[in-house]
Amino acid sequence: MTDPDAPDRHDHDHDELDADDHDAERRRLIDAAVEAEMETGIRERTRRGALRHVVVRLARMGAGSVLILAGLAMLVLPGPGFLVIAVGLALLARDVAWAARMLERVRRRIPGAEPDGSLPARVIVIMIAVTVVFASASIWWQFIR
Numbered sequence: 331m332t333d334p335d336a337p338d339r340h341d342h343d344h345d346e347l348d349a350d351d352h353d354a355e356r357r358r359l360i361d362a363a364v365e366a367e368m369e370t371g372i373r374e375r376t377r378r379g380a381l382r383h384v385v386v387r388l389a390r391m392g393a394g395s396v397l398i399l400a401g402l403a404m405l406v407l408p409g410p411g412f413l414v415i416a417v418g419l420a421l422l423a424r425d426v427a428w429a430a431r432m433l434e435r436v437r438r439r440i441p442g443a444e445p446d447g448s449l450p451a452r453v454i455v456i457m458i459a460v461t462v463v464f465a466s467a468s469i470w471w472q473f474i475r
Contacts, residue, residue: 363384366418390422394429397417401417
């Protein structure tokens with residue numbers, strides 16, 4: 331049996347407290363991220379610049395993660411899986427140490443790569459051209475023919 335005078339668990343005041351707690355936690359996390367960025371980033375001069383850089387960093391990490399997952403899927407599906415994984419690692423490498431190490435290992439295994447891991451422009455152009463040709467052929471074969 332419940333006490334009729336006891337506050338309801340789903341009372342409006344309770345929801346406001348949850349929203350206030352959520353907002354306070356959100357502000358605390360944002361403040362901590364901005365403070366860390368100002369200390370470890372490229373030394374932004376303003377809070378606004380640090381917050382903008384945090385957002386860019388999160389977007390870059392999200393895009394890199396999505397590309398790695400898409401590349402992994404392309405290993406068993408049609409598509410340039412290894413190339414997409416390499417692009418995802420390149421995006422993540424600016425912010426995540428393990429991705430930088432993995433990217434170096436990938437670069438060393440690419441045919442035609444320099445000893446320092448850099449790729450000549452012609453290799454990059456060839457890789458892009460092959461990707462475009464095969465992607466176009468796949469689209470043509472699947473949808474147009």
